[in-house]
Amino acid sequence: MTIFAEIKQATMEGNARGVTNLTKQALEAKVNINDIVNDGFISAMGIIGEKFKNGEIYVPEMLIAARAMKAGLKVLEPLLLLTTRDYIGKAIIGTVQGDLHDMGKNLVSMMLQGAGWDVIDLGVNVTPEKFVEAVVTHQPQIVGLSALLTTTMPAMKLTIEALVKAGLRDKVKVIVGGAPISAQFAEEIGADSYASDAGVAIEIAKKLVS
């Protein structure tokens, strides 16, 4: 097994210590850092996302894989600052105003990072103004909005309207998700897409920018 395959395997198993050690070994062997990221982490998280989407694994398995990936990225961090990482693109994500629920949002955030996106996570209870500000500052391709409650769904619409008003709507693709959200609702409020879970979200994000 190549070192990349070993890193990929350990990431999928959620073996954070294994990933840390293997990543250090790979660095000592002076392999290309982007190869570690792409053939190790991103490849592993792609499979994890697929398995999650298909109901073969569940939230805990996905979380430990994401943690293992983060452990590996931490080893690479000092070097990643020196080299250029080839991201798929940039995404900002947040739970909309009035809503503090971030379980689903955090999963999507992790999976996007795992899929090779530069992710700016704005946290919870994010006002439309904050989303607009972040789009101006970071110029992402994707904006991800999350809501758990039927009573905070309207804040998604307000956020999209704020993007329109700021003249930014056609500069980004908006993906919405969360328990009460549907494809129909996404269409009604003028989002570009609806993602039913974190596995689907990364597929859609990729499609929207390709």
Added chain:
Amino acid sequence: MSEMTSRARVLAALKHEEPDKAPIDFGSTRSTGINAIAYNDLKQYLGIVSPTKLFDVKQLMALPEQAMMDWAQTDVIGLHRLAPSLGLRMDKWKPGTLPDGSACLLPEDFNPEMLEDGSLAVRNNNGHITAQRPKGGLYFDEVYAPLADAMDEADLDKHNYPEITDEELVYLTGRAKDLYENTNYAINGATGISLFEKGLKDFGYEEWMVRIMTEPDLVRRYLERLTKAYITMMDRYLGVVGQYVQVIQANDDLGMQTGPLISPKIYHDIFLPFHKEIFQHVKKQQPGIFVFLHSCGSVYDFIPDLIEAGVDALNPVQTNAAKMDARTLKREFGKDITFWGGGCSTQTTLTFGSADDVRREVEEMIEIFKVGGGFVFNQVHNIQAGVTPQNIVALYKTAQKMR
């Protein structure tokens, strides 16, 4: 068939004997009730003037009063814990307002502080912010995870596990005896028993999910302590109210919209033994009592294990989640478990549909679920703010006609 009392009706349904008509639950639990804003709208629509008690501050839920219970024709009443949410007692009240400006009565001890960002915060006795409600939001969320950094059993031993005070037992006894002797309602006793979800709160969501995978032994040691605490608590609880309550409630959300939150195998290996220990103990102490479990989302894959654990009634029966088709549920598990809920989807039809949509769904669901007993009518989970009075009227009036 002669007219049954509400209590007999609910008991028949739980025994899977078809009652004279299907029982209705309007607000007996913190997951079969109504948001106080929607409740005030409904009362105004119906011309009922009386103060609304906000008994569950966390979820902003109203305590249904007699006139509304009569209107809904409920067959069940809740015996709530003295402090149902956020540690706020429900025996003393003060005037207040809801986020929409309408009037209500608030628990006297509810004195939240406003944080810089405009959100409201509640602290515990040690000064930790335990729950927060964002500006413009309707829900408090619990934000303090005391076991987030727990390393070993010594840390688990320092933790405070659920208990019931002598003072609360006195309160519950008086309330339960009164409800039992002076009403015909079936009495549904809240307990707060929760294993998986309690772990989520004590460790924090992500930490808990990860530790289930990486430190299953520590998770089991925690669940042992929790189980022991619940058994002690239930012995004390049943000792005073066991003769009055017909159902006790537990809650453990195990599902997401799209499927189980954790693998059914992990539930089976780690959690089932503890659920079983608690529920079987309760049934041994109080023969004839029924166990109600609230578990949101797609929980189809867990149902056989829940039945084995001793769960008699499943709530909220989230029919719009994956694999939660009403007909399939009734066909596969209808003889072994009572469906308490499932009457109309709150995430979709009830909130976003027309009154006609609500009527159609309620008719269909009651037709499916009521056959042979094993059904207590309720919408799926609490009626949320913004649901129109017209839809709520359609919900309960159709249920009354069809049941």
